[in-house]
Amino acid sequence: MAEKTNKTNKVSLSQVAKAAGVSKMTASRVLRAEGGYSDKTRDLVMQKVDQLGYLPNRLATVFAGDQTSTFVGVSIPDLGNEVFAQVLEGIDRKLGSFGHQTVLGLTQHTQKEEEDWIRTVLSWQPAGLILTGRFHSARATEMLRNAGIPIVEIWDLNSSPLDMSVGINHFDAGFDMGRYLVGCGYRQIGYVGTSHDTANAATTRLAGFCKAVEGGGGGVTKQLCLHDTAAYYPGFYGTEQLLAAHPDVDCIFYQNDAMAFGGLQFAATKGLKVPSDIGVAGWGDLPIAAVMPQRLTSMHVPHLKLGQAAAEMMIGRLSGEPVPTCRDIGFKLIPGSTVRHPDLR
Amino acid sequence: MAEKTNKTNKVSLSQVAKAAGVSKMTASRVLRAEGGYSDKTRDLVMQKVDQLGYLPNRLATVFAGDQTSTFVGVSIPDLGNEVFAQVLEGIDRKLGSFGHQTVLGLTQHTQKEEEDWIRTVLSWQPAGLILTGRFHSARATEMLRNAGIPIVEIWDLNSSPLDMSVGINHFDAGFDMGRYLVGCGYRQIGYVGTSHDTANAATTRLAGFCKAVEGGGGGVTKQLCLHDTAAYYPGFYGTEQLLAAHPDVDCIFYQNDAMAFGGLQFAATKGLKVPSDIGVAGWGDLPIAAVMPQRLTSMHVPHLKLGQAAAEMMIGRLSGEPVPTCRDIGFKLIPGSTVRHPDLR
DNA sequence: TTGAAAGCGATACCAA
């Protein structure tokens, strides 16, 4: 036991200080570039830092300063959905450029998972939290209120958020799509999506959609909610199921573009012409839509921008700037060519 | 100044202890379910925990025990690429089920970004690191070696890893694809991909591919590396560029499926028949391939499984189990119908 | 320009 060292074999600040022949405090000041030391001292300390390969322990820093960390917890339902992957990318890129780190939470669309993750991530003293959706369990809501840190709810715009919110109004977006399809002359409109234990943005969207369809004189929407992921293949077989149950359906609105593509391919397999035999509308405007021969009717939401906006609100709040409570990021209907054009009906 | 409290207004263990009329240590034992206290004491403490809404500060826990945290740093090049999103999902799900949290790093395919992220994430005393790729900067390599924590390099199998590695041999995978295409009778084979500052798995794959093509009697591969993302639209216009420069190309291998779909659509736009006029092969076997009318020739890699395997190796090592250094996750060529079948040529 | 001491919130260790 030649050298006395701490339990881990990491180099600590006091070791650097000792090597440089100064006090911990002086070394600490140099490392934070706080000023209040001579050039000579600074050079000496920095030399030892390099030499010993010192890496600060930020756990101790946060702990000592009783500050929050530079972590930001980010919860996302799942990454199989390209849309959320894009949102996450927007968030992490922006956060990273401001020196923050993302602690990821995949909630798999359940409030229970979200609640557990919130409890855990809060125990790490994060600087803030970015959560997908506006529906949280009661315990989660309580923890969030007591956390005393900035919180951004994204995706589903919350007009009375816990703290801040950015996204779009899914009810309105669903309503617009419904009105558009009715305006195109469709009357037997179906819906294919997935179902989860709890309400979410898709539920809200569907509600708006149904209201527009029914109010616009369309028949009652034929709905099919699968217990599956909102992906390509479920869109394919979901379409098969819906058409088997309701052969008169003349147009289908899908929970997202991936499902719509699945439906499009099912139609192709069965020799159904789109949009003359059946109309197809998706949601999200995935990148793949741009290269497909037939432009998918969809709803464009600026996903990357949404993520960036969420990160910007977080950073703004953390740096004490005034930040608006709600931000509507907007959506845009892409007419496409997979539904009949209203002027041509 | 009625109550004396800490700088933040969070409830601490000692406040719980005081409220329950016991010492910090007793409260600590109860919270960790360590045993060595009466039922009455336990109930009393837990009641106060609920009442005060106490959340432990894990920073202090890690710090006190001089342990590592439950964080695992995970670096991924980007999330625009579905493949990496799937890998990340596999990792985070598995890690989460063992009580670990993912600290995300998006390196954007650059060693500099990776290095900066490594430095930062190490300062949070992570339990381990999972890194995509096997090429790291010299400083990064040094930090990783000194970190003294488990490290898993994924994606590109590293036969002499820093610590552990899981993935596939991209050279072999590229070679197999090249041999297959040559075996199908193609001789003027092109490649469309993207280029980055540093070598990566795609580079390795291309090298293997070229070797097979050239060794198999194919012409020198016509390569086009775009300075763009490896996505649908670059696949579309990259194909246009490649065919303009080399009109004799009879088959194109793409960096990934997204680019291949872009190429497929370009061919459709130009009235080129696939595979009779031109063969198309992708890489990754994206989910969308399963619903497309024409099965894309591709290479299947079990992405989700890869992520899970990486997380399992990490967890195994953390719990002291013996873990193999290298794990080949395997790949499988999907013949598809976008290249001529070898038996039919 | 520098340093000594106290303390952040928990746990380890030893004593009662």
Place this chain on the structure above:
DNA sequence: TTGGTATCGCTTTCAA
């Protein structure tokens, strides 16, 4: 079954 005390690595505060 309990509790006191030292301690982790760093920063804050106060003094020199």
